[in-house]
Structures are given as structure tokens and as C-alpha cells.
Amino acid sequence: MWNSGESSVPETLFVHYQQYPVGALTLAASGMMQFQYHAGWQQHLHGFPISISLPLDGNYDIHASHHFFVNLLPEANVRQQICQSLKISPGNDFELLKAIGGDCAGALAITESDSPVQPDQRYEAVNERQLADWSIGAPNAFSAVTGQDEVRLSLAGAQDKLPVHIQDGQISVPLGNTPSTYLLKFASPIYSHLPENETFVGTLASAIGLPAVDIQLRRTNRAAIAVISRYDRILEGESYRRLHQEDFCQALGISPGRKYEKEGGPGLRQCAEIIRSHTSFPLLELQKLMHWTLFNLLVGNADAHGKNLSLLYVDRRRLQLAPFYDLVCTRNYKNISRHLAMSLGGVSDPDQIGAKQLHAMADDLGVRATVVLKATASLSELLHQTMPDVVTRFADTWGTSPILERIPIIVRKQIRRLKTLLRG
Structure with a gap:
């Protein structure tokens, strides 16, 4: 426990890296999220700054910490649908992170408990009918899955996608703190053949020697799905280890709402x-x-x-x-x-x-x-x-x-x- 003898207030979430406590995320009166490193993390051999915008000495402001963590969350219509499914106000970043922050992009796990995160290896299999329905957004896969007990997955971005695990061709949804190892990206009602587009362009990049993600296409009886191997997960023995990462908005302390250069x-x-x-x-x-x-x-x-x-x-x-x-x-x-x-x-x-x-x-x-x-x-x-x-x-x-x-x-x-x- 981080603060022996003291209970955490409801407005606090705890950030973990593997079994190590990294820091606490507190909801300020302004609605922004303030992050503070745990002293043990700052002094430990394993400690490192979780973002270029969040130096280990704590010399950063609330905007940098808020923007780093809000960048972990889904955007646009995907966010709206998830919030509706979870009965969370769309603008409530803190509650959304509390609900789905167990398996984020990178290596951090965000929980309500200050106890060390215990490794998990539990999955729920996805059947072909579910996959076919999700492939055309009926229902939206991410919002459908995040409404289930023990599913705490988060991915940034506006596209309908789902973190999963795949073994011997069987697609499963990770439960609890189990890491996902692949991403599924589904067809768009607006942009035709989007999974095929991304698979072709990604394959083209790899073919000319660029370091692109491994991407494949999987077809259901209703639509195609892009299947992307997660580069921030590596297999060690019989279990997967999360690798930390951050996007350039996080590294620069910029809100996801200003991800385009013309917006700052x-x-x-x-x-x-x-x-x-x-x-x-x-x-x-x-x-x-x-x-x-x-x-x-x-x-x-x-x-x-x-x-x-x-x-x-x-x-x-x-x-x-x-x-x-x-x-x-x-x-x-x-x-x-x-x-x-x-x-x-x-x-x-x-x-x-x-x-x-x-x-x-x-x-x-x-x-x-x-x-x-x-x-x-x-x-x-x-x-x-x-x-x-x-x-x-x-x-x-x-x-x-x-x-x-x-x-x-x-x-x-x-x-x-x-x-x-x-x-x-």
C-alpha cells in the first residue's frame, strides 16, 4: 500500500507500471486531472518519467498531466457510445478513465486501488456471430464490450477498434488486468473499405522496408476487419509484458482536441x-x-x-x-x-x-x-x-x-x- 493507514478519497485513481506504484491521479475542482509521482517511484531503480511532458522531479503543471491522461481515452463518436453504454457524461474524463483504464496504450494500468496490480491471464472468447456483427458496427464493438463486468480496456482515437488477444486463430477479449495483444479495426459507415485501405497501405509500407506495424485482414460474412499486432506487447515465456509508449501529443503536453498542427x-x-x-x-x-x-x-x-x-x-x-x-x-x-x-x-x-x-x-x-x-x-x-x-x-x-x-x-x-x- 502507498499510504499506510490512510484510505484514498473517491476522486483519486492510482497509476501502476507492472507491479510498481507510479503515482496518483486526483480530480481537481476545475475538472482537470492532476498527477503526482509516488516518492518510491521517483527514487526507485525502475522509476522513469512516464512522459517527456511529465519529468520525474514533478516540475510540470496540471495541464500537462491532464493532457497526458486524457490522450489515453477514445475520441468522437466512439467516446460518445462508450459513455452512453457506461452511463457516464461524455465530458467526464476522470470517470471514463476510472471505468476503462485497466489496459491502455503502453504499459500503465489505472485503477481505483492503490494495491499492486496482480498479473492476469483471463479471456472471454468471441464467437463468429459477434465478430460479424461488430464488423459492421451493429453494435459498436468497443462500447458493447466495455459495458461488461471485468472489461477495462482503453484506446485513444476516433475509429471503432477493439483490443483483443488472439491465439490459434481464436479471438478473445481480455478480462481484468490481462493485457491485450492485438487490435481489431472495423468497417466505417462513412469511409468505405477502411480496413482494406489500412491493410493495403500498411502492407505497402512494410514492403518497401519501412518500420510499420504488422497488419492482416480478416473477413467475416458481413465485412472485413483489420487485425493489427500490438507493438507495445512482447511475449516473455508464456505471458505478455506491456511496453510503455506515448504519442507526440502526450510528449508535448497537448490536448487530443488540438492534435492537428493548424489548431496548435x-x-x-x-x-x-x-x-x-x-x-x-x-x-x-x-x-x-x-x-x-x-x-x-x-x-x-x-x-x-x-x-x-x-x-x-x-x-x-x-x-x-x-x-x-x-x-x-x-x-x-x-x-x-x-x-x-x-x-x-x-x-x-x-x-x-x-x-x-x-x-x-x-x-x-x-x-x-x-x-x-x-x-x-x-x-x-x-x-x-x-x-x-x-x-x-x-x-x-x-x-x-x-x-x-x-x-x-x-x-x-x-x-x-x-x-x-x-x-x-
Whole structure:
């Protein structure tokens, strides 16, 4: 126990890393969440700052702590549906975290008890009918599952997705403190063939040698589901260990409501500064950031914002960029703005990005312009050469889809456009 002889007040939650107490999260009168490190965590060999924005000495304000923890929660319609299911007001961050904070992105577990978190290995199997219903949002999978006893799962973002465990093809929902090991992403009522889109683009990234998440497609008799292996879970013996991570909004102490650069969210230069100052091998990680930025530009992904890029704490104090995730050709959808979430040289319209903007990108990254220009040419050529094979393998493995025609057209057009602007 952390405070022997004292009981915790109802407005306090406790943050744990594995079996270690990390700190306490208290609800302030303002409605914001104030985090304070436990003294034992600050002094312990295992102790480390859980965010770049939350230094271990406690020198941070309530806004930084609130923004770090609220960034762990779902957003938009998914949040609304979960809150409705749990009978929680949509704006009540603290109560929502209390309800679903047992298995978050990264390694932290948030509980009402200050007792050490005991390892769990309990699952509830999902049948094919449930999976088929969830695949079309009838009902929303995450809100349906989080309404059950002993299910305490949280994932940030606005897309309908569900943390699960998969063994020998059987999908199960983790119970209690059991870690999830995969994410299921479901079809969208607004954006057609979204699981196929993300699977194709993620597979394309891996095929040209980029460090992207492992993503597969699973089809039900109603719709497709993207199945993504969690990079923040590793198998040790017969159990899984959580790895800590944070996205760039958390690292910079920015609210999820301001994840886009034009709203005050992270820009490329800020991300590069974080990488340069805090990762173990900054030159390697800056190269990854450059490739991530260029790949998103070339494949028409305008939604590459600060929550779609994360830092992985490999061994508590050694940081590196997490594998790339949420890679989608948003240009496939007419109702999504084509303007980039992070501008290049102050320009967010990808159709207007040429040599001047790539020189500015190099300046933001702190590298020579020739490095960015050569990387642009190299990635363009790799995409051009590799894409036909990825289309064939996708169709052979998971069947045909309209995106197999549309996305390659978009990518080839963007490559040609960029080459023309660079020549001009």
C-alpha cells in the first residue's frame, strides 16, 4: 500500500507500471486531472518519467498531466457510445478513465486501488456471430464490450477498434488486468473499405522496408476487419509484458482536441526536436521521421497528425519511434480534406509541395536538403516498383477490393505530380 493507514478519497485513481506504484491521479475542482509521482517511484531503480511532458522531479503543471491522461481515452463518436453504454457524461474524463483504464496504450494500468496490480491471464472468447456483427458496427464493438463486468480496456482515437488477444486463430477479449495483444479495426459507415485501405497501405509500407506495424485482414460474412499486432506487447515465456509508449501529443503536453498542427498541435519541427533531444539514436530516428513524412505525402495520407506518431520506451529509458500505424490513403475519400495534418514549409496542400517545401522540411529535420530530395526519389521509385506485387499478394491472400484499383492510381498520380514540381 502507498499510504499506510490512510484510505484514498473517491476522486483519486492510482497509476501502476507492472507491479510498481507510479503515482496518483486526483480530480481537481476545475475538472482537470492532476498527477503526482509516488516518492518510491521517483527514487526507485525502475522509476522513469512516464512522459517527456511529465519529468520525474514533478516540475510540470496540471495541464500537462491532464493532457497526458486524457490522450489515453477514445475520441468522437466512439467516446460518445462508450459513455452512453457506461452511463457516464461524455465530458467526464476522470470517470471514463476510472471505468476503462485497466489496459491502455503502453504499459500503465489505472485503477481505483492503490494495491499492486496482480498479473492476469483471463479471456472471454468471441464467437463468429459477434465478430460479424461488430464488423459492421451493429453494435459498436468497443462500447458493447466495455459495458461488461471485468472489461477495462482503453484506446485513444476516433475509429471503432477493439483490443483483443488472439491465439490459434481464436479471438478473445481480455478480462481484468490481462493485457491485450492485438487490435481489431472495423468497417466505417462513412469511409468505405477502411480496413482494406489500412491493410493495403500498411502492407505497402512494410514492403518497401519501412518500420510499420504488422497488419492482416480478416473477413467475416458481413465485412472485413483489420487485425493489427500490438507493438507495445512482447511475449516473455508464456505471458505478455506491456511496453510503455506515448504519442507526440502526450510528449508535448497537448490536448487530443488540438492534435492537428493548424489548431496548435505538433508540427514536424517540434517532433524532430523531441526526437533529437530524447531518443537514444536520434539520427536513425530522424531518418524514420523523414520516411514517415514522405511516405504519407506519397500515398495520400493527410491524417498523419501528432497522435498517429508515437515514442516507444524500449527499456524504460531508451526511446525510439514506434512502428508506423494508422497508415491510410485518406485521399481515397472525397469527404476528407486533402490538406496535410502537418504542413511542409508552411504548405499543407500536397498538390503544391515542391522543392522549396522539401528544403524547408530538411531544415525542420536538421538535415541537408539533398538527404530529403534523395529520400523522396528513392521512396517514389520503391513505391512504383513494389506496388504491383503488393496488389497481387493482397488479392491472392485476402481477395479483391475496389481499393486495389483506386489507391495505386492515387499514389502514381502523386508521384508524377511531385516529380513535376521538383523539376520546376
